[in-house]
Amino acid sequence: MVDTVGQVEFENALAIPPLDRGTVGPDGVREFRLRAAEGVTEFTPGVGTTTWGFNGSYLGPTLAATVGEPVRIHVENGLFVPTTVHWHGMHLPAEMDGGPHQVIEPGVTWSPSWTIDQEPTTLWYHPHLHGETESHVEMGLAGLFLLEPEDPDRFGLPHRYGVDDIPVIVQDRQFTSSGQFTTSTRGFVGALGDTVLVNGTAAPYLEVTTELVKLRLLNGSTARTYRFEFDDERSFDLVGTDGGLLEAPHRTDHVQLSPGERAEIVVRVRPGEQPVLRSISPDLGMPGPIAAMNGGSDRLDIMQLRAAPVLEASAPLAERFAEISRMNPSDAANERHFEMDGLQINGQSMQMHTVNEIVEVDTVEIWKVRNRMQFAHSFHIHDVQFQVLSVDGKAPPPELAGWKDTIYTRPGVIYELIMRFEDYADPDTPYMYHCHFLAHEDAGMMGQFTVVEDASTAPKVIDIPSRDDDTAPFTGHGGGH
Ligand code: C2O
Ligand code: CU
Numbered sequence: 001m002v003d004t005v006g007q008v009e010f011e012n013a014l015a016i017p018p019l020d021r022g023t024v025g026p027d028g029v030r031e032f033r034l035r036a037a038e039g040v041t042e043f044t045p046g047v048g049t050t051t052w053g054f055n056g057s058y059l060g061p062t063l064a065a066t067v068g069e070p071v072r073i074h075v076e077n078g079l080f081v082p083t084t085v086h087w088h089g090m091h092l093p094a095e096m097d098g099g100p101h102q103v104i105e106p107g108v109t110w111s112p113s114w115t116i117d118q119e120p121t122t123l124w125y126h127p128h129l130h131g132e133t134e135s136h137v138e139m140g141l142a143g144l145f146l147l148e149p150e151d152p153d154r155f156g157l158p159h160r161y162g163v164d165d166i167p168v169i170v171q172d173r174q175f176t177s178s179g180q181f182t183t184s185t186r187g188f189v190g191a192l193g194d195t196v197l198v199n200g201t202a203a204p205y206l207e208v209t210t211e212l213v214k215l216r217l218l219n220g221s222t223a224r225t226y227r228f229e230f231d232d233e234r235s236f237d238l239v240g241t242d243g244g245l246l247e248a249p250h251r252t253d254h255v256q257l258s259p260g261e262r263a264e265i266v267v268r269v270r271p272g273e274q275p276v277l278r279s280i281s282p283d284l285g286m287p288g289p290i291a292a293m294n295g296g297s298d299r300l301d302i303m304q305l306r307a308a309p310v311l312e313a314s315a316p317l318a319e320r321f322a323e324i325s326r327m328n329p330s331d332a333a334n335e336r337h338f339e340m341d342g343l344q345i346n347g348q349s350m351q352m353h354t355v356n357e358i359v360e361v362d363t364v365e366i367w368k369v370r371n372r373m374q375f376a377h378s379f380h381i382h383d384v385q386f387q388v389l390s391v392d393g394k395a396p397p398p399e400l401a402g403w404k405d406t407i408y409t410r411p412g413v414i415y416e417l418i419m420r421f422e423d424y425a426d427p428d429t430p431y432m433y434h435c436h437f438l439a440h441e442d443a444g445m446m447g448q449f450t451v452v453e454d455a456s457t458a459p460k461v462i463d464i465p466s467r468d469d470d471t472a473p474f475t476g477h478g479g480g481h
């Protein structure tokens with residue numbers, strides 16, 4: 001069990017990843033440049049850790065575009081191994097998705113483009129090379145992708161990046177005695193660390209200068225689930241989940257996120273106070289001793305907020321946001337079942353050439369997901385944001401009542417999800433669905449689906465270029481390169 005509550009000094013100012021709005025070219029496309037490369041990061045002054053980052057040594061810039069805009073991202077692989085970059089939560093054509101089929105070889109630049117066509121929200125990007133996702137993310141490859149509304153003032157939500165709209169990428173890491181990353185401390189869920197980094201800053205504090213501050217929480221860990229709360233148990237407003245705003249702020253005193261999930265919360269502070277964001281014993285739904293081996297009893301100090309002696313007034317937060325139009329189960333063209341058992345889904349392991357599910361374009365489907373184990377899993381679907389119809393037959397709780405792309409699947413519970421596969425038919429390029437515990441995904445707990453015009457003629461086997469043979473295996477973390 002890890003317990004750092006009360007022991008973290010909060011001596012480092014929280015790093016804010018640079019906001020990158022790219023540039024709009026003469027063709028009206030907003031263009032961005034990312035370069036993945038190895039570097040050295042000092043999480044502790046004077047101790048250099050070998051890390052990977054985009055346009056820097058650790059993590060990447062926060063990309064931002066307005067909904068409705070066409071975007072193009074030039075991703076250069078400056079590493080010595082192949083990688084991919086996946087736009088988690090984005091609705092886009094399969095060949096732009098950055099999954100295991102869109103490999104970027106060292107020295108090569110990949111330039112996907114699409115038009116932002118979904119609700120404003122907080123998405124993120126990270127590698128997705130089959131079998132290597134955990135290691136590439138663990139080394140530091142990840143960043144946020146903000147989809148902004150045309151009217152940023154809407155609903156009184158704080159929206160000044162780095163001032164009252166704060167990215168909070170939470171990751172846990174384990175360091176060796178020489179200050180390198182190690183993944184040697186493992187539970188069934190994967191690697192668990194005893195040091196929390198926020199935006200790559202250990203022991204961070206954030207100076208707050210406004211009455212209301214919005215935190216865009218991303219669980220950027222590979223395996224750890226957090227149950228966020230404040231040390232004084234104050235309540236705050238949960239305003240958004242993975243794919244967009246809720247219909248109304250949900251007043252609560254905690255929010256739990258498994259790897260890959262996001263939450264936007266709005267917190268009110270009083271002048272001069274210093275509340276601490278922490279994670280206390282996430283409810284993993286596993287039997288006690290098993291939960292304890294997977295972070296279920298861990299207590300972690302995460303970040304201190306330091307409110308200024310005089311705070312700038314904030315606009316009042318609206319009591320209601322926009323209505324979410326609900327997908328109707330009677331419109332579903334198909335119902336599929338996904339049984340998670342061992343490290344497989346429906347008794348199958350990920351095979352690059354196998355299309356597990358074929359979906360017809362412009363249809364609504366219901367996917368019923370069940371974790372048959374006593375251990376933790378989660379379920380993430382590419383391309384779509386879904387709505388949760390029911391959890392164990394009951395209406396979803398407020399935190400699962402909005403748009404989601406990733407959910408924690410408690411042992412034994414059936415999650416009924418509904419989604420529309422709007423467009424982008426392509427019978428030859430699959431999207432993924434998988435457990436977002438990255439070690440499980442790497443071990444094959446992933447399947448592929450295509451979105452096609454005509455399911456009766458779509459291929460169930462796809463050609464894949466034979467790059468697998470010439471790939472050098474990833475050699476481990478830190479040092480030795
Ligand atoms: Cu965040 Cu398929 O991944
Ligand atoms: Cu994804």
Ligand code: CU
Pocket residue numbers: 376377378435436437440441445
């Ligand atoms: Cu899993």
